[in-house]
Amino acid sequence: MNKIVILAAAALLLGATGEARAQDWFWGGAYSMSLPTADTKDFTEGYSFRGVTVEGRKLLNESASFGLSFGWHVLSDVKSNATVELSSGALTGTFYTYTNSFPVFVNAHYYLGQPAGLRPFVGLNAGGMIIERRAEVGLVAFQETKWHWSAAPEVGIVFPLGWYVRGLISARYHYGLKAGGAPAQSYMTFNIGVASN
Amino acid sequence: MRKYGLAVLLVMLAACYPGDVSSISEFDVVMTKYASDFNFGQVARFTMPDTIIHLNTDDPDAIDIPRDNDEETLDSVRVQLTRLGWTEVDWEDAEAGDPVDVAILNFVTAKENSQWWISYPPGGCWSYPCWGWGWYWPPIIGSTSYDAGTYFMVMADVEGIAAGDSTAAVWGGAINGVLSSSSASNYQRLLNGISQAFTQSQYLKGTSN
Numbered sequence: 001m002n003k004i005v006i007l008a009a010a011a012l013l014l015g016a017t018g019e020a021r022a023q024d025w026f027w028g029g030a031y032s033m034s035l036p037t038a039d040t041k042d043f044t045e046g047y048s049f050r051g052v053t054v055e056g057r058k059l060l061n062e063s064a065s066f067g068l069s070f071g072w073h074v075l076s077d078v079k080s081n082a083t084v085e086l087s088s089g090a091l092t093g094t095f096y097t098y099t100n101s102f103p104v105f106v107n108a109h110y111y112l113g114q115p116a117g118l119r120p121f122v123g124l125n126a127g128g129m130i131i132e133r134r135a136e137v138g139l140v141a142f143q144e145t146k147w148h149w150s151a152a153p154e155v156g157i158v159f160p161l162g163w164y165v166r167g168l169i170s171a172r173y174h175y176g177l178k179a180g181g182a183p184a185q186s187y188m189t190f191n192i193g194v195a196s197n
Numbered sequence: 198m199r200k201y202g203l204a205v206l207l208v209m210l211a212a213c214y215p216g217d218v219s220s221i222s223e224f225d226v227v228m229t230k231y232a233s234d235f236n237f238g239q240v241a242r243f244t245m246p247d248t249i250i251h252l253n254t255d256d257p258d259a260i261d262i263p264r265d266n267d268e269e270t271l272d273s274v275r276v277q278l279t280r281l282g283w284t285e286v287d288w289e290d291a292e293a294g295d296p297v298d299v300a301i302l303n304f305v306t307a308k309e310n311s312q313w314w315i316s317y318p319p320g321g322c323w324s325y326p327c328w329g330w331g332w333y334w335p336p337i338i339g340s341t342s343y344d345a346g347t348y349f350m351v352m353a354d355v356e357g358i359a360a361g362d363s364t365a366a367v368w369g370g371a372i373n374g375v376l377s378s379s380s381a382s383n384y385q386r387l388l389n390g391i392s393q394a395f396t397q398s399q400y401l402k403g404t405s406n
Binding site for chain 1: 224229230
């Protein structure tokens with residue numbers, strides 16, 4: 001049910017973008033689902049249905065664009081009665097872990113197909129991810145927030161929905177380099193949204 | 198209009214943020230530590246006084262812990278120690294000179310913890326002291342309190358021990374949790390915690406550290 005409501009809100013968001021219809025700018029929003037990998041998966045395992053991505057793309061010509069992309073992707077996990085080995089000891093409890101990722105990217109995309117039809121695309125996002133990792137056990141919590149220099153290759157498809165609105169489906173792999181003591185972070189997002197120019 | 202659409206989206210995202218605690222036992226934590234240079238394989242005899250020492254009783258927020266279950270609690274510790282293959286030596290006999298390898302002491306403490314906070318809605322005053330126009334905005338005041346307790350088991354190497362020697366401890370276990378209004382529930386969670394402390398300390402069997 002939540003997913004339906006969020007999709008409806010994404011449509012609302014994009015419907016509201018109609019007031020700025022410069023033909024060479026596309027504004028879009030997407031509901032983002034995340035699949036963690038590697039160290040991110042170790043900390044917060046499991047598929048996440050919590051996320052949003054907002055972006056704007058300026059068309060350079062019929063086949064290429066550059067733009068900006070922002071997101072909020074939430075991963076979480078609960079490990080009941082989990083035991084963690086410590087230096088000369090161990091700790092057992094129910095661990096709540098959270099990864100909140102806020103990507104801030106500039107991007108470039110290349111489109112196939114005709115402007116009025118189905119348009120598969122590939123793209124590359126580059127910039128950083130502000131990643132907050134938080135672990136709660138018992139009555140204490142540990143948290144760190146780091147800026148990870150990041151890149152995110154992307155594939156997807158844009159298709160017409162009518163008027164100035166287009167549907168958007170994409171998959172994006174986020175990879176953030178190590179930052180301080182925080183390990184490299186990585187996850188996939190699967191995005192379903194709409195865009196308008 | 199666009200910003201309202203975005204706001205709706207973000208609020209809905211926040212609304213489904215996970216993390217609700219469904220049971221008070223989810224706050225329970227069992228922590229154990231050991232001295233890596235101590236050979237637990239050489240331990241064969243232990244002694245343990247028949248008393249649980251109550252700590253911090255002078256603290257005004259301390260909770261008076263009933264002693265109804267002390268004997269059963271100590272028995273549960275004793276059972277775990279004998280499962281290691283160790284033999285118990287009566288405390289008085291040990292004091293009289295009967296040799297033992299380690300002594301196990303039990304402690305408990307519990308207190309009420311209170312927290313409160315003041316926050317101001319957007320447009321209000323964000324710092325204290327609060328001067329100027331911001332004071333027109335009423336603050337949001339919240340508070341919470343909970344009772345939390347910790348049970349400690351400390352194992353000391355009695356060989357060469359001296360008064361005030363803090364390095365004699367070779368193993369320690371702590372069971373910490375939020376206390377519920379049901380003493381039976383608290384007691385059962387304590388027993389579970391004692392069992393878990395030994396489960397995660399397999400090196401006590403002396404096979405490996």
